Every structure is written in C-alpha cells, then in structure tokens.
Amino acid sequence: GAVVSQHPSWVICKSGTSVKIECRSLDFQATTMFWYRQFPKQSLMLMATSNEGSKATYEQGVEKDKFLINHASLTLSTLTVTSAHPEDSSFYICSASRGTGGETQYFGPGTRLLVL
Amino acid sequence: QKEVEQNSGPLSVPEGAIASLNCTYSDRVSQSFFWYRQYSGKSPELIMSIYSNGDKEDGRFTAQLNKASQYVSLLIRDSQPSDSATYLCAVIKNTGGFKTIFGAGTRLFVKA
Numbered sequence: 001g002a003v004v005s006q007h008p009s010w011v012i013c014k015s016g017t018s019v020k021i022e023c024r025s026l027d028f029q030a031t032t033m034f035w036y037r038q039f040p041k042q043s044l045m046l047m048a049t050s051n052e053g054s055k056a057t058y059e060q061g062v063e064k065d066k067f068l069i070n071h072a073s074l075t076l077s078t079l080t081v082t083s084a085h086p087e088d089s090s091f092y093i094c095s096a097s098r099g100t101g102g103e104t105q106y107f108g109p110g111t112r113l114l115v116l
Numbered sequence: 117q118k119e120v121e122q123n124s125g126p127l128s129v130p131e132g133a134i135a136s137l138n139c140t141y142s143d144r145v146s147q148s149f150f151w152y153r154q155y156s157g158k159s160p161e162l163i164m165s166i167y168s169n170g171d172k173e174d175g176r177f178t179a180q181l182n183k184a185s186q187y188v189s190l191l192i193r194d195s196q197p198s199d200s201a202t203y204l205c206a207v208i209k210n211t212g213g214f215k216t217i218f219g220a221g222t223r224l225f226v227k228a
Contacts, residue, residue, distance in 0.1 A: 034216075043220040044160070044204070093159045101214030104150065105206075110159040 001027050004096050006108035013084055014116055021079045021111045023094030029074035030096035034105060035067070038091045049101065050077055084115045117142055120207050122219035130227050135192040137222050139205030142186065148208040149181055149188045154221065155201045163203075164190070195226045 003026040013019050023033060035047045048064075050056040050071035058064045068080040077096075081088055091112050095105040121140050129135045137151075148167055152160035166172045166179040166188065178191040188207075192199055205219040 044218050046216075046218075091157075099214075101216065102148065102208055102210060104162060104165055105216060106162065107152075107159040 002096075002098075002104075002106040003027050004030075004094065004106050004108040006094055006111050008111060009109060010112040010114075012114045012116065015085050016083055019081045019084055019113060021081075021092055021094075021113075023077045023079070023096070023108050025075045025096040025106075028096075028098055030077075031074065031099055032097045032101045033071055033077040034095045034097070035069060035077075035079050036093045036095065038093060038110075040091075044093070047079075051100070081113065084113070086115045089113055089115045118219075119143060119217045120205055120219040122203075122205050122222045124220060125223040126225050127222055128225045128227060129195050131195060131197060133195050133226075135195045135199065135224055135226070137190040137192070137203050137205075137224065139188045139190075139207075139219055140186055141188070141205075141207045141217070143207075143209050143211075144183075144186065145211060146186075146207045146209040149179070150206040150208075151177075151179060151188075151190045152204040152206060152218075153199075153201045154204060160204055192224075195224075197226045197228045200224055200226045 005024045007022045036044045047062045048056045048058045056069035071077040093110040095107045097103045150165045151163045154160040164179045166181045172179045176193045180189045202221040204221045
C-alpha cells in the first residue's frame, strides 16, 4: 500500500497564531512530499515541493516565510502556517512520492484550517 | 493555454451508462499520466496511471493515452451514483526536474 496521513484533520485558530500540520507516509519512504492548498470549488494549487533533508521549493506567489516547510525524515513533512489570517483558511493537502517527483503521488486526507 | 486542460463539466450521465472524461496536455515531453478522483470535501485518490500509448483497463475504469494527439481519457463503464465526484487529470513532465501538473478537474454526476 501507500498510505499517507495528516494531522490534524481540522483546526480552528485565532488570527495571528501559528498552526503546524503534519504529513506522514505510513508504509513507504517518501523522498518527495508536496503541499497543496484548495479553496472551495477550486482546483488544487501546489504550494511547495520538499525533498528529505533539503530546503523546500516554493511555487511562485507562495510566501516561504509564511508557510514554513520542514521535511526532516523520509516519512515526515510539516507545514507551519505562521501568523495565520482569515484568508489563509483553506483545505491543505499533502502528497508523497517514493521517488524524486516522477512517480505517483499519494495524497493525505487533508487538513481543514479555519482562521477566525 | 493551460498545460493540462479538462472540461469543468458538470458531465451528467444516467446510472449504468459510460462516462467519458477527457484531458489534453500541451507539453510533448510529458511522460506519465494519472487520473485521480476527488469527492467533495475530501482529498484526491488515485484511480489509474498510464505511461504508454493505448488502453489500460482496471475494473470498470479504462484509461486511454494518445501521445501523438496529446490526449488522455478515462472511461467509466456501468456508472454508479457513487462515481459522482470530480476527476482530476495529472501529467508529469521532466524538464530538468520532475513536475506534476494537475488539470482543474471535471465534475461528474451520475443520475440514479
């Protein structure tokens, strides 16, 4: 199998606080992990790509100082939304790939963030 | 022109019919192709992958790839109401590094 988990599944926080989302590959080693954001009724938007042990590559328009990504091991990547604001409220989804990005991506169940 | 294009739909088919979902891509160096299904409020789940020209069948699903026409499709036979979802086409290309491009998705509605 290829199971990816995310924690938490949903989070509500006050404006100005930071939120950390974890993404874990449970039964395989994920060389590459991806972070996506999806607003209601819109398509997936890739935020960044991370490889274990190296800095994440952010897509154009995504603030790297606001969305901190750490891929500390082959099974764990974290996304921290710093100083969250209501406009950051969204569905955050991670995916993991065994290789360097040319293989199938397996998605986590997503984390729904609501910033009040 | 978007790199991966899908008709947004909704595509409505009656239960038991064949649903045909289409996807075109712009970059000829694209090498791997995937179909994902996404239910409302959920994350995408992989349905099929296809890498070479022709058809690939898995149960009620058939993926078709035509690299010359830069076209990939998904056929769903004997459509069920539970197939109602958004179907995402994804294409991987390698231009000095792998990059996955997702289409915006086609909403499918199967009427009981």
